[in-house]
Amino acid sequence: MKHDNRIYFIILTMLLPLVWIDLPAQHKVENTILVPASDFLNEIPKGNYITSAYSQKVDWLFNDTGILLNSKTNLMTEIHVNNSGNYYLYVRSSGTENSSFKVAIDDTVTTVVFGNSGLNWKQGGNFYLTKGLHDIKITRIESGSMFDVIALSTKSDLTEADISIDQLNPDVQLLKEYQIPESNSVKFGDVNGDGKTDFLVFERDYSAHLYDNSGQELWQWIAPEKYSKERSEFEAPGVLWDFDGDGNAEVVHWRMIDEKEWLVVADGQNGNIKNKVAWPTQPLPHVYNNFRLAIGKFSNGPPNQLAVFTDMGGTININTYDSALRPMWQHTEKRKKDNLGHYIYPVDLDGDGIDEVLVGSLLLDANGKEIWNRFDLLPDNHDHADNYKFADINEDGKLDIITANSETGVFIYEAMTGKIIWQQVAEHSQQIEVGNFLKNVPGKQVVVGGRTYGNRKIDEPYLSSQLYWFNEKGDLLFKWPGNPINGNPDFVKGTWDGKTEQLFWYKFLIGPDGHGDLYFPDPVFHMFDFMGKGAEEVITLSHGCLRIWGSKSAVYSGNDHKKDLIYLKNSVVNHTHY
Numbered sequence: 014m015k016h017d018n019r020i021y022f023i024i025l026t027m028l029l030p031l032v033w034i035d036l037p038a039q040h041k042v043e044n045t046i047l048v049p050a051s052d053f054l055n056e057i058p059k060g061n062y063i064t065s066a067y068s069q070k071v072d073w074l075f076n077d078t079g080i081l082l083n084s085k086t087n088l089m090t091e092i093h094v095n096n097s098g099n100y101y102l103y104v105r106s107s108g109t110e111n112s113s114f115k116v117a118i119d120d121t122v123t124t125v126v127f128g129n130s131g132l133n134w135k136q137g138g139n140f141y142l143t144k145g146l147h148d149i150k151i152t153r154i155e156s157g158s159m160f161d162v163i164a165l166s167t168k169s170d171l172t173e174a175d176i177s178i179d180q181l182n183p184d185v186q187l188l189k190e191y192q193i194p195e196s197n198s199v200k201f202g203d204v205n206g207d208g209k210t211d212f213l214v215f216e217r218d219y220s221a222h223l224y225d226n227s228g229q230e231l232w233q234w235i236a237p238e239k240y241s242k243e244r245s246e247f248e249a250p251g252v253l254w255d256f257d258g259d260g261n262a263e264v265v266h267w268r269m270i271d272e273k274e275w276l277v278v279a280d281g282q283n284g285n286i287k288n289k290v291a292w293p294t295q296p297l298p299h300v301y302n303n304f305r306l307a308i309g310k311f312s313n314g315p316p317n318q319l320a321v322f323t324d325m326g327g328t329i330n331i332n333t334y335d336s337a338l339r340p341m342w343q344h345t346e347k348r349k350k351d352n353l354g355h356y357i358y359p360v361d362l363d364g365d366g367i368d369e370v371l372v373g374s375l376l377l378d379a380n381g382k383e384i385w386n387r388f389d390l391l392p393d394n395h396d397h398a399d400n401y402k403f404a405d406i407n408e409d410g411k412l413d414i415i416t417a418n419s420e421t422g423v424f425i426y427e428a429m430t431g432k433i434i435w436q437q438v439a440e441h442s443q444q445i446e447v448g449n450f451l452k453n454v455p456g457k458q459v460v461v462g463g464r465t466y467g468n469r470k471i472d473e474p475y476l477s478s479q480l481y482w483f484n485e486k487g488d489l490l491f492k493w494p495g496n497p498i499n500g501n502p503d504f505v506k507g508t509w510d511g512k513t514e515q516l517f518w519y520k521f522l523i524g525p526d527g528h529g530d531l532y533f534p535d536p537v538f539h540m541f542d543f544m545g546k547g548a549e550e551v552i553t554l555s556h557g558c559l560r561i562w563g564s565k566s567a568v569y570s571g572n573d574h575k576k577d578l579i580y581l582k583n584s585v586v587n588h589t590h591y
């Protein structure tokens with residue numbers, strides 16, 4: 014069935030009139046201090062979890078972020094009062110008759126109880142506050158409550174509508190919003206040559222939906238139901254790339270036709286097949302593990318080749334094709350599922366203008382010849398590479414490989430030799446980034462999303478994460494937050510303000526102290542020059558909603574970064590969670 018996203022957008026706008034619409038600053042409530050739930054995350058107690066309106070089955074939460082209070086350990090943060098006076102306390106919370114909490118301002122605890130009924134906005138008395146810093150604490154907790162925001166205001170009749178206009182950081186603006194099928198894999202490119210960013214949405218069964226920049230669905234290809242459950246664990250394989258140079262990107266993805274699997278190049282505007290070749294796996298049935306596509310530059314000239322990674326478990330293939338899908342070479346490893354990681358990275362590591370191919374702990378040259386492997390370090394398929402980044406960490410003028418290697422931790426390799434520069438541990442090292450992020454810390458820093466696993470038998474979230482910060486020599490600097498927060502967060506990095514590189518993780522802008530400031534209602538997914546104006550926007554993806562967020566203060570150069578094919582390849586098209 015074809016989706017009319019304009020209707021979805023109109024309905025969403027009618028349902029959520031207060032949530033993400035930017036209003037002029039003069040409409041914000043004076044002498045009101047808002048304390049969103051995210052302000053309590055620095056030392057979130059073990060057992061407390063982040064939640065959303067979707068999870069709570071309510072119309073909205075402030076910043077779409079609440080905290081479930083499953084621990085009796087108190088939460089505390091500071092507020093700054095600009096003007097001395099009498100302030101009324103308001104709390105937005107929910108719970109059951111057996112759950113509750115109180116709020117303390119400095120050493121005064123409310124007599125009013127919160128979090129013991131359905132979602133509500135309740136006043137909790139008034140406090141005389143002097144100018145300056147004051148402590149605010151969630152206390153006297155009986156487990157099971159949720160809260161999303163606390164307010165202190167000189168207004169005795171403050172409402173939820175009053176505070177709804179103050180959501181998110183004031184620099185954040187919503188630029189685009191698309192309602193799409195439920196997806197964990199969206200690919201980007203320009204399929205109609207109008208200079209605007211279009212996108213391809215994959216459902217978990219590999220079904221594909223192509224949308225133009227306005228949100229109009231141009232076509233869809235629905236995957237057969239056979240083997241659909243087997244295909245649903247990981248991201249679907251696909252990319253958008255203009256192979257024939259006519260200004261319109263083609264779509265490359267997996268299709269099953271007459272119960273045979275094909276790698277197809279399809280017209281981006283209508284989905285009609287232009288070229289196809291047999292999918293490089295054994296005949297069906299087989300296992301679907303890590304199937305990935307990436308654009309490579311394996312010869313002189315612009316990047317215009319395709320790298321394909323297929324992991325059937327027991328047999329893992331790396332294949333390359335030219336722009337007409339003519340096979341170039343194949344490398345096969347007989348290894349267990351995941352032993353070579355989840356993605357294929359065509360990257361120019363030696364600076365000669367031609368890509369090498371990195372998969373797991375194996376590096377191949379542009380002709381498929383092995384340069385090095387570190388199977389001696391990572392023989393177990395559980396200790397595989399989950400994420401790679403590339404930077405000169407030891408400042409010798411050469412690129413290094415920064416790797417998150419699951420339970421074995423962080424490995425920093427010399428790119429062309431595979432020699433370990435340093436290694437560290439960080440729980441299950443899942444996501445990784447590198448850059449000059451922290452104030453007063455010389456050199457580059459490496460930051461890792463250290464994943465922990467919960468016990469689902471006792472209703473713990475399965476996945477949680479916290480940041481591990483290392484200096485360029487591998488010394489652990491600190492962690493944030495104090496305990497892992499539930500989720501499976503990504504990093505994105507880019508010139509949010511159009512000038513300097515900034516780092517985002519989960520819903521947060523990461524500041525120069527390595528701590529997060531909540532910026533978005535949904536987890537970050539991707540970041541690049543979506544609007545084509547010279548700054549880079551953050552893209553979030555959650556529960557069938559794709560949103561594009563920009564900075565109100567961004568300095569736009571007017572130059573579309575995506576016109577640079579290397580930027581388009583590395584920063585836009587070859588994108589993955591892994």
